[in-house]
Amino acid sequence: MKERYTFHPPRKKGNIFHFLFIAALIALGIWGIWQISNAEVAPQLLVYLLPILLFLLFVPFLIYRLYALHRSQYVLDRDGLILQWGWRKETIPMDHIEWVHEAKELNTQPKPPLIRWPGAVLGKRRLTRGPTIEFLASRSHSLVIISEEDQYYVISPQDVKKFIDTYNHLTELGSLNPLPSQDTHPAFLITQLWKRRANLMITVSGFILVLSLLVWALSIIPNREEISLGFSHQGNPHQPLPSVRLILLPILYTISYFGNLVIGLFLYRREKNRSLAYFLWGSSVFLGLVFHIGMYFITT
Secondary structure, three states, X not given: OOOEEEEOOOOHHHHHHHHHHHHHHHHHHHHHHHHHHOOOOOOHHHHHHHHHHXXXXXXXXXXXXXXXXXXXXXXXXXXXXXXXXXXXXXXXXXXXXOEEEEHHHOOOOOOOOOOOEOOEEEEEEEOXXXXXXXXXXXXXXXXXXXXXXXXXXXXXXXXXXXXXHHHHHHHHHOOOOOOOOEEEOHHHHHHHHOOOHHHHHHHHHHHHHHHHHHHHHHHHHHHOOEEOOOEOOOOOEOOOEEHHHXXXXXXXXXXXXXXXHHHHHHHXXXXXXXXXXXHHHHHHHHHHHHHHHHHHHHXX
16 A cells, blocks of 8 residues: 655745735736826836836746645655645655754754745755755744755644654655655746747747837837827827826736736646647737737827
């Protein structure tokens, strides 16, 4: 009978933290877009672009961290240990593990990463003249340390005592067929994805459209005081607005582009979902062309 036990880190505090910050950044981004839609002069853009920039930079990152927290698990098997945290996966054969202890039992406590928060105590630290310590934990206390030759791993199973007792039980049984070593990082997966020319061309094309739309808008705003966004049912231009509001076009397209890019990355990992990923990435390029056509008609 194959013995395998799965442990999970505490998730409640991490869930609350991520949901609150994601919601706050989304609200901040919407506020920035709303303020730009009512801006009258170009200098106001700098103030309102900052919350939008924070939204674009941190929301995808926090969403991945939340996803990684929900995909986190520590699997103890008679033949090895599997550490899973999002797209990060480490498989350690049982005969490669030197010891497993609670962190509080050690004379020197490992220092957690400098940048951390509930649900994401992640990263690497190097001991002075010693091995590297990698944290795959959701909290900074009640930790377990795993020693594998010249590498340490710090994890945070919900039930620390049960995890260690289970490990000791499995080592007493002995390993029959040690699991093959595996070391997978998110950066490696993304690199492999973009090794395909089609993926790279679609992604780069969308990014070029983002930049060209932004440069186009910024080159027009200083040279025109007013623009008309669209036409009425009678075919007449709408009431002119300050040209600074033209910046909404590249902002909206950038949000759409990065949203489709991130969702596509999640979908692409599974073979059956790759057609959906290509659809999202392709639609971003198509939408970019539509925005450029719209910019042309608005400015001419």
